[in-house]
Structure formats: structure tokens, C-alpha cells
């Protein structure tokens with residue numbers, strides 16, 4: 001990845017330097033009293049001093065933006081390691097994906113180092129404007145926390161407006177997601193990547209005309225207007241990815257179909273930015289844990305694995321990652337601000353798939369989950385604490401001590417359990 | 426339990442691809458399981474947008490959704506009139522949120538313009554200048570009078586609401602009565618009932634939290650006066666958890682210091 005050709009020496013103004021220093025001090029103080037990594041609060045403090053800090057911190061570097069409802073943290077991580085095959089890269093690798101978190105990640109790095117930024121769906125416009133990013137990777141849009149975020153079509157409109165205004169040079173987008181295709185279509189040059197998508201229920205209504213999208217095998221089109229699946233430039237076919245007529249095997253350290261798709265997007269983007277395809281493909285295979293997700297560890301003498309799922313599309317994939325049945329599983333649901341206050345999406349998740357397992361319902365909304373499992377005819381019990389849940393699982397008939405117990409949770413529950421086992425690496 | 430019918434109960438789930446934003450599919454799951462546990466055969470008929478709506482179901486579910494799809498759903502139902510025919514021959518309907526709005530006389534579209542509704546529920550939904558109502562919704566004790574004069578006690582209704590617009594019940598309509606916590610119709614009442622059609626702002630899987638409302642719909646749809654009770658103990662736990670949360674105004678976000686510092 002080449003750095004910007006703009007020639008003035010890369011230097012921050014005094015104001016920006018003070019802002020970065022204050023942010024770092026606040027984050028450090030926050031860490032001292034054990035309040036997480038402190039990056040967000042530090043970034044906020046910086047912004048109070050220099051509200052153009054993001055613009056100033058990115059004026060001399062190439063920036064890549066990665067956004068999606070699901071998979072953005074994992075894909076950002078994979079893209080970073082793929083690009084590192086060409087030189088140093090900075091990234092907000094812990095998933096703090098709004099302006100304050102991005103500033104915290106960039107504050108202490110060389111001003112010309114390329115940045116791979118995970119960006120919250122709702123912040124794509126403002127981060128794109130501030131950073132002047134010339135490369136944007138758009139993965140998918142599906143419903144997520146509807147009581148706090150915008151309806152999914154409004155997010156697609158937000159992306160479309162942002163792309164149409166900033167006109168980034170490289171857009172890499174998912175050809176299989178109608179909302180993404182509509183949002184990305186105005187960019188001057190789009191690399192369409194096809195990885196297949198089996199979650200289509202949030203895209204049935206056409207974003208362009210409110211008509212109906214019809215999905216066929218590996219294609220789709222609108223019945224009311226001319227929106228249709230573009231011809232993909234890069235196709236990922238279960239285990240191989242083909243770029244410029246070179247086919248490479250993707251061997252990953254992360255489980256599941258969706259992570260292979262994330263890897264395909266990461267490799268496609270890295271190659272577009274100059275990485276060598278074989279090296280990029282090998283590099284993404286080395287990722288085994290992303291911000292604590294998929295971590296295998298021990299707690300109270302029980303081997304566990306932490307899985308994160310935040311919305312129906314995410315749970316659809318997470319249920320496919322579980323240790324083979326009839327292994328018992330712990331499912332934890334909270335409904336704080338970061339989770340969305342309304343867990344009615346539990347009814348959009350096919351928990352019937354857990355039918356032959358023993359499930360422990362955990363988290364602040366364990367009763368909502370228990371009723372969902374009750375109506376799914378899934379054998380389950382309720383636990384008040386993680387320790388109680390681990391005891392119940394360890395005593396259950398199909399528990400194999402050699403096999404890690406999956407703890408699948410939504411956002412704040414996941415963060416709580418990750419803190420219990422030592423936090424992100 | 427005496428069954429007044431031989432064949433399976435048919436439940437029509439209308440346009441889940443357009444109106445199913447808030448876990449609305451849960452209502453069909455709840456109804457189907459409650460019938461299956463009582464050894465009543467059930468047939469779920471899912472009708473996607475663009476498909477013909479059958480007029481022969483015993484019970485119809487119309488879910489909540491976004492503004493654009495809401496207008497399309499209304500247009501399809503208005504042109505086929507299948508739901509009108511079904512209601513004329515005695516079908517039961519549960520209409521949630523956007524579904525309730527389109528079953529009324531009129532509702533506002535995304536631009537605030539009046540759109541004609543189906544006129545099956547006696548209510549008008551109008552745009553009001555206030556933030557979206559989002560949070561726990563709780564009513565007082567609800568009794569619903571059936572068209573045949575039979576009164577059903579369905580207890581406190583608990584759920585989550587997420588809607589704009591105000592619904593004004595007409596002279597012919599009944600409501601669930603007073604709202605204890607939340608916005609509801611916007612005039613201190615919640616829900617609109619016309620004949621065997623029930624509309625409510627308790628969105629998404631309203632029946633998951635309100636099993637007696639589910640059994641009322643099933644009683645109307647099957648013609649059975651009363652069903653054998655089921656083990657609803659886990660649902661009672663959920664109900665008391667949510668009633669307590671609503672009364673403590675917990676819809677206002679629970680934020681610990683750690684959450685605030687994390688920015689979450």
C-alpha cells in the first residue's frame with residue numbers, strides 16, 4: 001500500500017498534539033482504575049480540544065474504511081494482517097468504531113502509516129468525510145438493535161449518500177446483498193465480491209423502489225425496477241478464491257462459512273491495494289481470535305469458548321459454529337444500550353436448531369430467552385450467574401470435559417465474560 | 426375441551442417479508458405451539474408479498490414494519506380484498522403496530538401524507554410531532570368483550586412499543602383500556618378492538634408475553650370456549666420481570682459506569 005503523495009512534511013499542529021496527549025492521559029487514568037481500555041473516553045477528551053483531530057490525524061495517510069452490520073471487526077483484522085504483508089498498518093483492532101475510538105487508535109502512530117478502520121454503520125458518512133478515505137469495503141446490512149439504530153433501509157440510504165458525496169476511488173462491495181449494491185452503485189469504480197448470502201430476510205423490500213426483491217439460486221433482482229445483482233469481479237467458492245485468474249485455497253484459523261466470506265473480502269481488498277494474493281491469503285489464515293471472539297480458555301475448571309452474536313444474521317452464523325450436538329451450550333442475552341433494549345429479535349433466531357441440546361439461559365434477559373426456548377421445545381434451565389451456568393453445564397449428561405463449552409452471548413454479556421477471562425489481547 | 430371442528434386451524438401469516446421487523450414471526454410460533462400442546466392440528470400459511478392472500482384462514486397475523494413496506498402491504502390487501510372477505514365470514518385477526526395502522530381508516534406514509542387504510546378496524550392513525558415512542562408498554566387489567574357478549578379476562582398486557590403516529594379509536598371501537606406505562610394509542614388508551622380484530626402497539630412477539638391474549642385469539646379462531654391450561658410458569662417469570670422493569674422505568678437505559686466509560 002503506497003502512502004499519500006502529498007508532499008508537506010507530516011506534522012501535527014500544536015493543538016492536535018495537545019489533544020492526542022490529553023486523550024492518552026485520560027485513557028491511561030481510566031485504565032489505572034480498571035475501566036476497560038479507556039480508548040473511547042480518551043478519544044472523547046481529545047475531541048474536546050481539537051474537533052478536527054480525525055481529519056488532522058489522517059491528512060497524510062491512506063485510509064481504508066470497513067463497515068457492515070456483521071463481520072466488520074473480523075474483516076478489519078484480516079485486512080490488516082493481509083496488508084501488513086506490504087508494510088506496517090495501523091488499525092482500531094479492538095472494535096472501538098466511532099470517531100473517539102478511531103482517534104485513540106491513530107493517536108500514537110506514525111502520521112503516514114496506512115490505516116484500516118472499522119467504522120460503525122451509522123458513522124460511515126462522517127468518518128469518510130473527515131478522513132477522505134479512498135478505499136471503502138462494504139460487507140452487509142441487516143437489522144440490528146432496532147430500538148436505537150436506524151431502520152436498515154435508512155442506513156443503506158446513509159451509505160449511498162456518503163459514497164455519492166465522497167466518491168472514494170476504490171469501493172469493494174458485496175454483490176449478494178441488495179442493500180449494499182444499491183448503496184455502493186454510485187461509486188466510480190466498484191469491485192463486486194460474491195460470497196453467497198443465506199440471510200436475505202432483511203432485504204426483501206427493494207431500497208430503490210419499495211418493490212420486491214426476488215432471490216434465485218446465486219442471483220437476485222427487483223421485480224419493480226432495474227436493481228439487480230451485478231456481475232461479480234471476484235468469486236469466493238466455498239474454499240477457494242479466484243482473483244485475476246489465480247485460484248487460492250483459503251485455510252482459516254477461524255470457524256464457519258461467514259468467516260471464510262470475511263476472509264475473501266479482506267483478501268480481495270488487500271490485493272486491490274497492492275498486496276500479493278498468495279501472501280495475503282496465507283496471512284488471513286493466521287488469525288485465530290478477534291478481540292476475544294472465538295477465544296478458548298478455562299474458567300472455574302471448565303474449558304470454554306467465547307462466541308459473540310449480536311443480531312439475527314449473526315446468530316444464524318453463530319449457531320452453525322457451535323460444537324457438534326448434543327454438546328450443551330450456554331446462551332447469554334443482555335439488553336443494555338449497546339445491545340438494544342428490545343430483544344424481540346430472539347424470535348427471528350432459529351433456536352429450534354438447539355433442539356437436541358441442553359441449554360443454559362443466562363444474562364439480564366434470561367427470562368426472555370427462556371420463553372423463546374420454551375416455545376422452541378428446547379430443554380433448558382435458567383442460571384443467574386456465569387458460575388452457576390458453568391456448574392449446570394459441567395453436570396449435564398452430554399458434557400465432554402475434553403470439549404470446550406460454547407458460551408454464545410450478545411455484546412455486553414460477551415464483554416463481561418471476556419473481562420472475566422482477562423480481556424482482549 | 427370440546428372441539429367444534431374436524432380440520433386443522435389455519436393461521437395466515439401475512440407478508441412477513443414486508444411486515445415482520447420486530448420478531449413478529451414469534452406470534453405464529455406461540456399460537457402454533459399452544460395448539461400443538463393441546464393436540465389441535467394447525468396449518469401455518471405464510472403469504473409473501475406479491476402472493477395471493479387466501480380468504481379461508483381462521484386467524485390472520487399482520488405484523489409491524491417500516492413505512493415503505495407498510496404502504497405496499499396496504500395496497501396489496503386493498504386490491505385483493507381477501508382479508509375483507511375473511512373478516513366478513515368471521516375470521517379473527519391480530520394486527521401489530523404498522524399492521525394495526527393499515528387496518529384502520531387511514532394512516533400516514535413516510536412523507537406524512539394520509540394513505541387510505543383497509544377500514545377493518547375503527548381507528549385513524551395520524552402523524553403527531555413528537556419523538557418515536559420506544560420502550561416498555563404496560564396496561565391495567567384488560568377484559569375483552571367478544572362479539573357474542575362473552576367477556577374474556579386477559580390480565581395485564583406487557584410488551585415493547587416502537588412507533589410514531591397517534592391512533593384515535595373510532596366510536597365503534599373498543600380498546601384494551603388504560604395505559605399504565607408507555608405511550609400506546611397516544612390518548613392514554615392502548616389497542617383497538619373491532620369485532621374479532623385486535624390491533625395493538627405491543628409489537629413483535631406480543632403473544633410471547635401475553636399467553637391469555639394468545640388463548641383468546643385461539644378461542645375465537647377455533648370456536649372453543651375455553652382451553653385446558655398450559656404450564657405457563659416460565660412466561661409468568663418473564664411477565665413479572667418485565668412488569669417490574671416497566672414500573673421502575675428501566676426502559677431508560679441501564680448504564681453502569683463501566684458502560685459509560687466504554688462508550689456503550
Ligand SMILES: [Zn+2]
Pocket residue numbers: 206207208209210211212222223224225226227
Ligand atoms: Zn426496485
